[in-house]
Amino acid sequence: MNFAFTERSDCESCPIRHRAICARCDDAELDLLERTKSYMSYEAGQPIIWRGDDLVHVSSVVSGIASLSRTLEDGRTQMVGLLLPSDFIGRPGREAVDFDVTAITDVTLCRFERKPFERLVDEMPHISQRVMEMALDELNAAREWMVLLGRKTAREKIATFIEMIVRRDTVPLHADIDHVLPLTREEIANFLGLTLETVSRQLSVMRKEGIIAFKDRRSFKIVDLEALHQASGDDGDGGMIV
Amino acid sequence: MNFAFTERSDCESCPIRHRAICARCDDAELDLLERTKSYMSYEAGQPIIWRGDDLVHVSSVVSGIASLSRTLEDGRTQMVGLLLPSDFIGRPGREAVDFDVTAITDVTLCRFERKPFERLVDEMPHISQRVMEMALDELNAAREWMVLLGRKTAREKIATFIEMIVRRDTVPLHADIDHVLPLTREEIANFLGLTLETVSRQLSVMRKEGIIAFKDRRSFKIVDLEALHQASGDDGDGGMIV
DNA sequence: CGCCCCTTTTGATCCACATCAAGGCGCGCT
């Protein structure tokens, strides 16, 4: 947000320079990308691409948050991913998008036309390596989320979600920071496979139990990190039951 | 299955030659792979790798079916993927596995030691291209499954699952073929985020409704393909509501 | 053939979460 998006912004000073698909690129490669990129912004709530749309551009999220979701005929919606700065939208070698992409906050994308981009990818292993790495990470995250959707209780889902948020913006390890829910209750519900009422109720329960404390509807602190983790159902990592 | 797994089987005659990670390799590249590969077999029910295990080998499923799953401390299990012939196990650039891999039927793998394999991948774009493509396909499938787990009813889940099975072994378009459920009721339940009782009940319902007909517990025919698709909840593809 | 074991079906009951419904709070706009 505190990054000036002039049409010809320098990749060097880009906030996602070291995490996005260009992370491994050297200066020469960056030049090539810089020549074909363009920025595009969307206001909160705006659709970015609809399922089935022609995939004219592929892009990286530079700032803001977008969602990847699917809506069934009768309106039931499931979010299948959150797109944060450095995340990639679109896939090389595919003509259309399979999910809806929507701006949740104001969003700025760094875009490339797909066709020329595909050629670049073929020529620049530094990009394809990074795209593959990111795809594999996403795949892992998606599978982790499948466990949540298929087997966790409402309470566990909420706890896991909050832990995710907290882990995201915890740079200095578990300091007593204020965190912000980037989503409305309804969006959280669509992310967790719940209703907004259940989300609200479970948040209230955890507040009353003294696990979290809200400053307002969106921002909160962790009061009892241990209890939060306990509630998430994630443990038994390595098993260690002998 | 009708493929002789001598230690030095010829890649040329391999049943997954044109779909696995080696799909795009030329003869020279195939030679290189052939030199380092080895076969490994597992009996139905045997674990192949446990979550957290050192990822010594990466492999492709040559024959049989394996599952990728996660079990929570209290025993709740969610399958996050089915591994069919040509599917890949393990990921380059990661030390450990994040899910349990289990042989569902007898399984034969074509294995490579991870370290040397990673070097190969770096040198052979034909492999990394294919690995990326397969990872992106998996990612799409995983997200599709997230919609099922998060938002579909038991009936829709079952219908979607059966459609998947049918689509798998339908080469001649919707002929009146016998299909086989490759999983027990419990495994289906773990795949769909249900209990085995619910799976059994929903299958009974669809049988009574004349949508499917069972020859025995595992093999069945589709009686009413249209109704099956109707029940899956998958539609509104392009939307077209104007 | 008969027994045991495992998978599956079916029935009865329960409960977590959905659904339906009614306010409450904060914010922008006039």
Next chain:
DNA sequence: AGCGCGCCTTGATGTGGATCAAAAGGGGCG
């Protein structure tokens, strides 16, 4: 200040699927 509108909370009720329980196929094996 007062109003309207989104978002959120909380309460009352309903229900789909889980859980508990029992019995019905098979299939392998002595």
